Amino acid sequence: MTVTETPASTKFAGIAQKLGNRSIVFVGLMGAGKTVIGRKVAEMLGLAFIDSDHEIETVSRMTVADLFSSYGEAEFRSLERRVIARLLKSGPRVVSTGGGAFVNAQTRRAVARRGISIWLKADLPTLMERVGRKSTRPLLNNQDPESVMRRLMDERYPLYAEADIVVHSRNEPKDVIAGEVVDALAQYLENDAHAPREGTRGNGDAK
Numbered sequence: 001m002t003v004t005e006t007p008a009s010t011k012f013a014g015i016a017q018k019l020g021n022r023s024i025v026f027v028g029l030m031g032a033g034k035t036v037i038g039r040k041v042a043e044m045l046g047l048a049f050i051d052s053d054h055e056i057e058t059v060s061r062m063t064v065a066d067l068f069s070s071y072g073e074a075e076f077r078s079l080e081r082r083v084i085a086r087l088l089k090s091g092p093r094v095v096s097t098g099g100g101a102f103v104n105a106q107t108r109r110a111v112a113r114r115g116i117s118i119w120l121k122a123d124l125p126t127l128m129e130r131v132g133r134k135s136t137r138p139l140l141n142n143q144d145p146e147s148v149m150r151r152l153m154d155e156r157y158p159l160y161a162e163a164d165i166v167v168h169s170r171n172e173p174k175d176v177i178a179g180e181v182v183d184a185l186a187q188y189l190e191n192d193a194h195a196p197r198e199g200t201r202g203n204g205d206a207k
């Protein structure tokens, strides 16, 4: 028997068709790669990409760090919840969220209704090495960022575990991780009862 692989273009088109109006939503801790891998997956699938932190910075005309210091985390979270709810209304697109977004129960419900969630999961040394490259993350600008990250792992992992798909983010080339995301998505959508029927578009609420 000859095993023929599905050409990438067919696989990508199949994913786009099965998504309907749903978006692909990346969740996970700071440094997991949500922003960079999300952008690559969007390129591969020919979908628009948006990062919730970037969108928040655009609408507020402030950096995330300045929002935290001027208005406090609670205000940032409120803006984050509203921005993500709006972004999810006009899928399909790839939405990379900030690490704390999926902690919010309303956001988790909105993502469950209008998206397919992907938890990018990386181990602690990998996360710490990556977040150490930039000082733009206010939660980690302190004496002991590693214990903050450990605490966030404890608090958030049970919530991230609600995501539809988990992909192990590690120090392999970004294209490799993005490719694994696309394969996991294809597999998930293969067995997805909510996929729009052939030739139709999903209504974005089907979940």
Ligand SMILES: Nc1ncnc2c1ncn2[C@@H]1O[C@H](COP(=O)(O)OP(=O)(O)O)[C@@H](O)[C@H]1O
Pocket: 028, 029, 030, 031, 032, 033, 034, 035, 036, 037, 130, 131, 133, 170, 171, 172, 173, 174, 177
């Ligand atoms: N597979 C990878 N290999 C090498 N570096 C990576 C990989 N994935 C992410 N990174 C790097 O890790 C850092 C954090 O990535 P980012 O996408 O901003 O994470 P997040 O949005 O989850 O906080 C960036 O410098 C990014 O280039």
Ligand SMILES: O=C(O)C1=C[C@@H](OP(=O)(O)O)[C@@H](O)[C@H](O)C1
Pocket: 028, 029, 030, 031, 034, 035, 053, 064, 097, 098, 099, 100, 101, 136, 137, 138, 139
């Ligand atoms: O985990 C968090 O609470 C945060 C993660 C950040 O985004 P990334 O996960 O993209 O770094 C950003 O939203 C903010 O600094 C808070």
Ligand SMILES: [Mg+2]
Pocket: 034, 035, 051, 053, 096, 097, 098
């Ligand atoms: Mg990010």
